[in-house]
Amino acid sequence: MSVTLDIIDEPRDPFMRDTIARICPHVESVLDVGCGLSLQSRFIETDDRVGLDIYQPFLERIETHVDYTAINADALDIDKLYAENSFDVVLLVYILEHLDKESGLRLMEMAEHIARRVVYVQVPHGFIPQNIDIWGEGGNEYQTHRSGWFPEEFMQRGYWTIERDYTMRDIKRHDRWRVEPKIKSINAMYLKGD
Numbered sequence: 297m298s299v300t301l302d303i304i305d306e307p308r309d310p311f312m313r314d315t316i317a318r319i320c321p322h323v324e325s326v327l328d329v330g331c332g333l334s335l336q337s338r339f340i341e342t343d344d345r346v347g348l349d350i351y352q353p354f355l356e357r358i359e360t361h362v363d364y365t366a367i368n369a370d371a372l373d374i375d376k377l378y379a380e381n382s383f384d385v386v387l388l389v390y391i392l393e394h395l396d397k398e399s400g401l402r403l404m405e406m407a408e409h410i411a412r413r414v415v416y417v418q419v420p421h422g423f424i425p426q427n428i429d430i431w432g433e434g435g436n437e438y439q440t441h442r443s444g445w446f447p448e449e450f451m452q453r454g455y456w457t458i459e460r461d462y463t464m465r466d467i468k469r470h471d472r473w474r475v476e477p478k479i480k481s482i483n484a485m486y487l488k489g490d
Contacts, residue, residue, distance in 0.1 A: 313339040327383040330391030386411040421480035426469040450484035
């Protein structure tokens, strides 16, 4: 069973869009790593938008009115795909929790290298159990949560960090446990100097 998606021109939560517009005006390019079905970069004004995901069926189901390039690749290979300072903004929106801690830290390091201006991370605060594909597309392996994250981990790397209340969709996320949809979200921004 798959989830039906409507084309949405406004974000459910405009915090990311509004924050990036303030700290990084005139965005020329965005790399949306682990974009899944949501392609959060669609809310950022830019002419060059790349959505990268390891699971091809997600890329095939993205519905949006904006132009973008879809790349089917492993997020942990972005350093092989893109050179230093390739994109103004690199988004890591709800991807780190799907990786083990070591891989997540490595992905952040690669994103910091590839970004020209900003790396923007959004991740649940702590560990949120999830072991099923919440979109019903058969991507259970990629939708499983493997790590929990805390603000200090980002601050130690030089990120500006904000914790916010966030309500996830109230859908089944784990085969054994009920997961409360009201969580804390960590929004972390790594700003590169000129």
